[in-house]
Amino acid sequence: MSSITGWAASAAGQPLKLTTFDVGELGAEEVEVAVDYCGICHSDLSMIGNEWGGSRYPFIPGHEVVGRVVALGAQAKGLSIGQRVGIGWTAESCMHCRPCLSGDHNLCAQSVATIGGHHGGFADRLRAHWAWTIPLPEGIDLASAGPLLCGGITVLKPFLAYDIKPTARVGVVGIGGLGHMAVKFAAAWGCEVTAFTSTAAKADEARSFGAHRVVASRDSDAIKTIAGSLDLLLVTVNVAMDWNALLGTLAPKGRMHVVGAVLEPIPVPAFSLIGKQREVSGSPTGSPVDIARMLDFAARHDIRPQVEMFPLAQVNEALQHLADGKARYRIVLQA
Ligand SMILES: [Zn+2]
Ligand SMILES: [Zn+2]
Secondary structure: OOEEEEEEEOOOOOOOEEEEEEOOOOOOOEEEEEEEEEEEOHHHHHHHOOOOOOOOOOEOOOOOEEEEEEEEOOOOOOOOOOOEEEEOOEEEOOOOOHHHHOOOHHHOOOOEEOOOOOOOOOEOEEEEEHHHOEEOOOOOOHHHHHHHHOHHHHHHHHHHHOOOOOOOEEEEEOOOHHHHHHHHHHHHHOOEEEEEEOOHHHHHHHHHHOOOEEEEOOOHHHHHOOOOOEEEEEEOOOOOOOHHHHHHOEEEEEEEEEOOOOOOOOOOOHHHHHOOOOEEEEOOOOOHHHHHHHHHHHHHOOOOOOEEEEEHHHHHHHHHHHHOOOOOOEEEEEO
16 A cells, blocks of 8 residues: 555645555554544634645645554554554654653654645545554444544643643634534533533523533623633634633633634733633643543543534545635544
8 A cells, every 4th residue: 555545735825635655564663544534623724724834745634534544664553453443633753851751742752744745635545654543433423523533632631731620611712613512522521611612603502511600702891791710721722802801711720722823923911820820821732632532521421523414525625615715613534
């Protein structure tokens, strides 16, 4: 198996075309996975358009893969042929730096993104390091699990990293691909959940995902009515907000945690932090063990991303649907 066939962009912003690539021998620590489902993440769109710089063409997007192991390198550990697995944002890390040896593989300076140094999952097959090829637990819904592997771990990571308690009051800014999963995870975690959305039509749906309260995210006066109340405010949007009003919603020792790729700098006045000992932070995805824990938790609580299915062959239509802001709330391609 030295070639793969996938949907590739030949240059920035080009439509994807079915293309076959020679990928050479499977590396000793690599695993080859046949793709059954692949979610579409907003970062696939950003990378197709080279919005962050550094995209390499021809470029096959896709980093929310659910599939089966079809080939194992000689030194690939812990997996078997035919096993159901998932691959998310990261395809490999160095495994010997301090972050990797400390269990913080997602912070490895040498980590390679699934769509950064590899061909991604909008394809018949893809490859990743064995440690980043995560076994799927029994009971997980395969068709909707893809988005958990990037978006799901991204929104659950702060709960793991900061030991968020079920008694915590949590706000989620933006009810989209990431945010709707954040609401579901926070509710299952046991927290009181406030959803912030600019789309009035999403309010009832946010409640159906588990939100106890919905606040208009573009209404600074409405935001101010819950000033000083939240222990964790998870920012999943990628656009500028009334940051001062949002920081004001934090309780003493509260934390605003950013997982949305907001390209404009976020102003943080010193006094909004000092007086109440607040914190502002961010994080990227999670380690392989974080991802496995997240999947176990999702399976146990039947947390399913709300997805729209498209056949892989309609990937360009699916990408346009996402670009138009019409995805409710995540798109999965079926191979
Ligand atoms: Zn992603
Ligand atoms: Zn490393």
